[in-house]
Amino acid sequence: MRWRLESLRALLADNLSRLPRRAWLTIKYRGLGQFLLRALTFPLRLTPLGRRIAPDRLPPTGSSEARGWYRGNWRPVTVVIPSFGPPETTVDAVKAVRRTSDPKKVRVIVVDDASPAPFGEQLRDALEGKAEVILAGENRGFAANANRGMRAAAEDHDVVLLNSDVIARPGWLEALQHAAYGADEVAIVGPRLLYPDRTIQSAGTVRNLGAPDWFDHRYRFKPAGHGPANIGGPTLAVTGACIYAKRTALDRIGLLDERYGMAYEDVDWCLRAWEAGMLVLYDPRSTLIHHEARTRGMEQGERELDSQRLFWERWGDWFDVREVRTTEGRLRIAYVTEDTGVGGGHRVAFEHLNRLAARGHECELYSLGGPPDWFDLQVPVRTFETYGELAEALAEVDGIKVATWWNTAAPVWQASVRRGIPVYLVQDIETSYYPDQPRMHAAVLESYREEFRYLTTSTWVADRLRELNLPPTIVAPGVNLETFRELDVPREDRVLLALGRSNPLKDLDLTIEAWRSMGDDGPELWMYGIEPELAEPFGARYFTAPSDSEVCELLNRATALVQTSRHEGFCLPLLEAMAAGTPVVCTDAHGNRDFCRDGENCLMADRDPESVRAALERVFADPELRGRLCAEGTRTASAYGWEARIDELERFLESVAPATAAARA
Incomplete structure (x- = not known):
């Protein structure tokens, strides 16, 4: 009961005690005008009108489902907080964890990485009775320091790795653990992290399109309630600022690689989970505040550059050298559709498959529907009951895997994490199919992941994708000029x-x-x-x-x-x-x-x-x-005519496919 009361107090504190700092941040990031507007409307936000006028409301944390599950199914957890330097932020982080979790279920270990005197002793004194403190004798960097804490965790405990500048909010742990135990194969779960000004710092990790040697956070700088960021699911990686790792994952993939002096250790850990056949998830129901600066220096130190070199030596070919060809050097291509019913989008996909196969490429259709009865599709059709079954089978294919509808994007992406190359054939921005349904709009937009190579059919759709910072290639549909032509039949007058x-x-x-x-x-x-x-x-x-x-x-x-x-x-x-x-x-x-x-x-x-x-x-x-x-x-x-269109399509597919092994040699 006591920790529940503490949770309630924490919720009130989050909305009231931080008002001076929030006022300063509003002026700094939003301007004086926005500050005055919020100050004048603040009393109304305490009334039923508040839902209508509160700007950029912080998304709720946790969920009733997660809380209900946690009450009857909780697992013991050790929260490991690596620390270095002055203790104040670390103390705040520990207090937030204690306010938002049950001490009978959650152990907190703070590991100081040989901070200069007197910071270590100050940390121990400040956290007496609140957390266990390990004072290391040698500074070894984030990964090694985090591992010290994880090794100290009980063998039956899951582990949360938490940065010392992250402030937990009510419901964060219940949501992470609920997601972690949603399926046996889940290894790691990460939350939504917000900057202090309530914009998104991280909603999962993606490779940086503009600087491919680096990784970035998805939806960085978007408002806290940005619709697509409310959609959870598998992700390439999550940031080490907050990672929930199940004990089964720790036993299978081990701890962080201590050769990473700074950076990349979190992505490496997540990729090892994927390689072990496990899943990495992002769950926005868990939301925490990360006191990282919105602007970071662009110059990297030697330790960070060493970590970068180590990472790409290990993972460079994994990302960039994917086998997608047959032994004869032709492309292996799998299109994925939700069904095979009559439709213009299906017609385009089926024409692609038939005509690519006629040019010698190995083509298949993966679908939840059987072979079409209205189109003469001349490639094998593999039919599945669920997208989960489809993704599992497609994951074993070394080929180019093409999503053709927003709901096919997630299984295609997941099936391409370890093998193959994901392509997204976007024939329309499919939010148009769901007028006045913001949740569906969010789900559609979330499907446009940065990892896809984008193919589209018109300039209008291409422009919309570019607005999302997704560079597309346009290949218009073709017309079968042998079928659609002028005939020698009388034309009616009316x-x-x-x-x-x-x-x-x-x-x-x-x-x-x-x-x-x-x-x-x-x-x-x-x-x-x-x-x-x-x-x-x-x-x-x-x-x-x-x-x-x-x-x-x-x-x-x-x-x-x-x-x-x-x-x-x-x-x-x-x-x-x-x-x-x-x-x-x-x-x-x-x-x-x-x-x-x-x-x-x-x-x-x-x-x-x-x-x-x-x-x-x-x-x-x-x-x-x-x-x-x-x-x-x-x-x-x-x-x-279709032949010219397939010429363009073939050039696009060849451009995303790595050269053959013989050519690389």
Whole structure:
């Protein structure tokens, strides 16, 4: 009971006793104006209005699930705090641990790395009755000093390695331990660390894209409540400022490598866990404050540079020399889809696989769905019940592994930590599929990990990825010009063709409203797709699940095609219509800007029924206009033949694949 009361007191202290320092930090990092705004609105934040006006609220720590689990399943833990120099910050760190944990379940060991006198004795005196203190006789650096403390931990204890400048918050330990015991294979868990100004210091460790010999913290400097940082899961590594290590991991992978004098020892430890077949996790439910400066010096000392050299001697090939080729030197490629149902994104992925396989590459599809019944996919399909099973099988493949949808990114990334190269084919920024769902937006954006090589289909999507500091390569989808072409069939005079889908992004309602506003003298409406019920209320004619050749015939018979999408990552049906010589009326859907030119190869209407109706009436009333749009449309489509697209795709895949072993020799 006493430690629970202490936890409550700590929570209040975190919000009240630090007000002077928080005021100073707000002025320093946010400016005087933001400080005055917060000061004036502070009384309101104590009312029910507080949720609406409190800026950058600190995310809650712990969770009811973790606390409930911990009460009945807790494991003993030793918290090891390496220390050097003046004792004040270390004393604060120990007090925070004691305020937020039960002393019957948590042992605290502070290890001083031979600080100059009188700091060691001051530390011992200040922590009497609060922690065990080990005063080392020789300064050996962080890794060796941390190992002193971990060796002193009981053999049945898990270990938390905690920096001396980290302040624990209520619920931190329960969340870390709950995550650690969520699966037997978990070895290490790290929390979300915040700077004192409540911006993120670390949410997992990634390789620095701009300086690949170094590692950086994910979401550094983002607000504490940054949505993607609220998504936990596997991560390459976590910072040594706070690491929860299970006893099973310590027994299997050992302690920190003491050859690292400064830096890299934490990443090395995590990579050894991955190599042992275990997992490293990031859990944002555990949040602590790290009193590390936001700006650090750019010059590295000799000990840090020595650690860097040691790390890359050991791990350089592990990162940069991945075997992804067959014995004949061809690429081994696995695409991953969530299912294999009818869809434009699947069509692009399946065309990639078929055409790469035709060029001699070894290609497979990994999916939660069976072989598609609507597309002639000519590569092996491996089907799994769960993503966990899929990732486990894919992890054994030495190849290029391609995620094709945000929900496939995590299993592809995890399956590529030790073997292979992860690629992310982003055909759209998939937050568009989840309007007004911020949690889903966060999950989608979190899937765009820095470790992927990015491939996309349009300039609009590429620009969005660049805004996330993710450099993409654009390879547009192709059109099968042997299938989609002008046929010798009579074209109807008054038929409007539309893709009949209920997906809100397609905005079929706008098409219907514009068509109905044309009145009784308007054209007949035909639709195609897999949702025939959409046509019944309007008396439209619906062609259910037509083959590609049947779609081409529909395009050749129709007077015009209309598509009024709110948003598209590319919009392949418009190109297919152009290839078939069908006039196109569309809206600006972002991804179609690469090939749709208003007044030249299409009419691009504003997003309202009157504008769409006016464009349709122009097309149906003017045969000469239809002829010009058709001629320019077929010229546009001719530049999108699949062979040229696969040339570009093959160059991209070759660029991410290391040279063959023979070439390296």
